[in-house]
Amino acid sequence: MNNKKFVATLSATALALSVASCSLDPDYHRPAMPVSQSWQNGGGASNVAAYDWRQFYRQPGMQKVIGLALNNNRDLRIAALRVQEAQAQFRISRSALMPTIEAGASETSQRLPGGLYNTRDSGAVTYHQYEAGVGITSWEIDFFGRIRSLNERALQTYLATAAMEQATRITLISEIAAAYLSLATDKDKLKLAQQTAESQRASLKLVQYRVETGTDNDQARAQAELSVADAEADVQRFSRQLEEDINALTFLTGTAVPPDVIAEATLKKDYQFPDLRAGLPSDLLTRRPDIIAAEHNLKAANANIGAARAAFFPSISLTADAVTMAGSLGNLFEGGTATWSFIPSITIPIFTGGRNMANLDLAHLQKREEIAQYERSIQQAFREVADALAGKNTWHQEVAARSRSNAANERYYKLSQYRYQGGIDGYLNVLVAQRSNYQSEKDLLDARAGELNQNVTLYKVLGGGW
Numbered sequence: 001m002n003n004k005k006f007v008a009t010l011s012a013t014a015l016a017l018s019v020a021s022c023s024l025d026p027d028y029h030r031p032a033m034p035v036s037q038s039w040q041n042g043g044g045a046s047n048v049a050a051y052d053w054r055q056f057y058r059q060p061g062m063q064k065v066i067g068l069a070l071n072n073n074r075d076l077r078i079a080a081l082r083v084q085e086a087q088a089q090f091r092i093s094r095s096a097l098m099p100t101i102e103a104g105a106s107e108t109s110q111r112l113p114g115g116l117y118n119t120r121d122s123g124a125v126t127y128h129q130y131e132a133g134v135g136i137t138s139w140e141i142d143f144f145g146r147i148r149s150l151n152e153r154a155l156q157t158y159l160a161t162a163a164m165e166q167a168t169r170i171t172l173i174s175e176i177a178a179a180y181l182s183l184a185t186d187k188d189k190l191k192l193a194q195q196t197a198e199s200q201r202a203s204l205k206l207v208q209y210r211v212e213t214g215t216d217n218d219q220a221r222a223q224a225e226l227s228v229a230d231a232e233a234d235v236q237r238f239s240r241q242l243e244e245d246i247n248a249l250t251f252l253t254g255t256a257v258p259p260d261v262i263a264e265a266t267l268k269k270d271y272q273f274p275d276l277r278a279g280l281p282s283d284l285l286t287r288r289p290d291i292i293a294a295e296h297n298l299k300a301a302n303a304n305i306g307a308a309r310a311a312f313f314p315s316i317s318l319t320a321d322a323v324t325m326a327g328s329l330g331n332l333f334e335g336g337t338a339t340w341s342f343i344p345s346i347t348i349p350i351f352t353g354g355r356n357m358a359n360l361d362l363a364h365l366q367k368r369e370e371i372a373q374y375e376r377s378i379q380q381a382f383r384e385v386a387d388a389l390a391g392k393n394t395w396h397q398e399v400a401a402r403s404r405s406n407a408a409n410e411r412y413y414k415l416s417q418y419r420y421q422g423g424i425d426g427y428l429n430v431l432v433a434q435r436s437n438y439q440s441e442k443d444l445l446d447a448r449a450g451e452l453n454q455n456v457t458l459y460k461v462l463g464g465g466w
Contacts, residue, residue: 023145025152025306028299033285034375035382039278039389046279046462048287053173053465058272061261062180065253069176072254076172079165086154086161093147093154099139099318105132132333133323140317146310152303160296167289174460176252178453183245184265185449189442190238196438197231203434204228207427220427227431231438267448273455278389278462284381287463294370294377301367308363311356312349319343384461388454395451402444406437413437 057063070076108129140147204224211221249257285291322340324333349356416433419425459465 022143023148023306024309025145025149025303028302030295031298031371031374033282034379035281037281039281039386045277046283046287047274047277048279048459048462048464051274051276051459051464056274056459056464057173057177059269061264061269062177062271064261065180065249065257066173066176068253068255068257069172070169073172073252074254076165076168079168083158083162083165086158090151090154090158093151100137101134102137103132103134106130129325131323131325133321138317138319140315143316144310144313146307146313146315149303149306149310153300153307156296156300156303160293160300163289163293163296165289167293170289170460170463170465172252173465174456176249177456179245179249179252180265181267181449181452181456183242183249183262184267184269185445186238186241186245187262187265188267188445190235190242192438192441192445193231193234193238196434197228197235200224200228200231200434203430206421215423223427223431227434230435267445267452271452271455273452273459276455276458276462276464278385278458281378281382281385284378284385284463288377288381288461289463291374291377291381294374298367298370298374301363301370305360305363305367308356308360311359314349315347317345317347319345381461385458388458388461391450391454392458395447395454399444399447399451402440402447406440406444409433409437409440 053066054063057066108131109126110129111124111126113124204221204227207221207224211218246257246262285295320340320342322338324337325339326334326337413430413433413436416425416430420427420430
């Protein structure tokens with residue numbers, strides 16, 4: 001048998017043995033959903049998949065910072081590297097299914113001095129020996145599917161890691177959007193505080209004039225000074241929060257936020273968020289990457305049981321090689337120079353001190369844990385979507401109510417000013433109206449931010465963006 005035939009025979013044998021191997025993995029059944037089959041609020045077929053993140057986040061400034069984050073965020077880079085690591089681990093595991101075939105060549109030279117028993121007549125002699133060969137080094141034949149189970153576990157771990165990368169991506173996008181809205185909110189609040197402080201300083205000058213002319217008292221002046229101080233304190237507070245918002249965006253994007261993005265950030269922009277429909281809770285099983293990852297982890301635990309079961313059965317290994325030897329390099333591949341060896345071996349577990357049984361028990365416990373984790377992921381997702389749906393209409397209604405309240409406060413403030421300037425009421429009424437109007441404007445900004453953030457949250461919890 002020449003070397004080519006030898007290798008071909010071994011390859012065919014390897015393939016046949018691989019195909020003939022069985023699997024001891026338990027049959028996989030997806031656990032039942034531990035939640036209701038419908039939402040209390042929301043209906044209609046899900047349309048989340050129709051909106052890529054660029055189609056959902058249409059405001060140019062928000063789009064720009066999200067794009068920067070996807071290119072520069074370090075958490076996303078770490079997640080991508082973990083996916084590559086898991087993929088490499090899977091390739092390593094898969095390689096164990098096939099034999100390792102190695103080829104080698106060597107030369108041995110040996111000089112024997114004259115005067116020895118076999119060289120006394122010939123004198124010093126130099127011997128040369130040349131070898132070339134190919135062979136399989138200790139290949140485990142996977143009769144009982146242990147390696148296949150480990151390979152399946154590695155595959156499912158890789159898929160779970162890939163899904164978690166998508167979950168990280170979705171979370172990052174929503175965090176960027178929320179941070180941008182926080183920036184816009186505090187920027188608008190700062191502008192409001194500055195305008196309020198300026199208006200109240202003008203009111204203070206009027207009060208001081210009236211005190212000097214004897215038409216008002218020191219109490220009114222003290223109240224006006226208090227109002228100015230409060231507004232100026234708010235200016236500093238919102239200035240500080242604005243800087244913190246910029247720092248947060250810089251951290252999330254992984255690079256400096258362009259000045260034009262900061263300059264254009266405001267809640268007065270039309271963000272044009274599409275109207276989202278949740279569909280059925282079961283849609284989350286295919287849309288939420290965290291749920292997908294949890295199921296892959298469950299499948300990995302299921303495969304690990306098969307590997308633990310296979311440890312109770314014999315392990316069969318094969319070592320084989322074919323070598324050609326000659327005294328000169330030119331005769332190395334001539335007929336009659338070949339030699340071969342075929343060494344199958346079997347290892348039967350007789351006594352392991354309970355290790356195999358403990359490993360099997362551990363594998364079953366780990367699967368039960370992954371089932372609980374999977375069910376918890378579904379329950380968490382269900383709650384997040386239910387909360388987001390609950391706020392879908394209420395935020396809109398709150399914004400409408402805050403708008404009416406703000407309009408009424410503006411009228412009340414103007415009337416109180418007219419009455420004070422006409423000498424009908426004291427400055428206390430103006431101060432109360434001022435503070436009420438200022439607070440109502442801040443409340444309206446918070447309500448608008450809440451409504452916009454609700455859209456961001458709903459898009460995230462429905463698994464949008466991947």
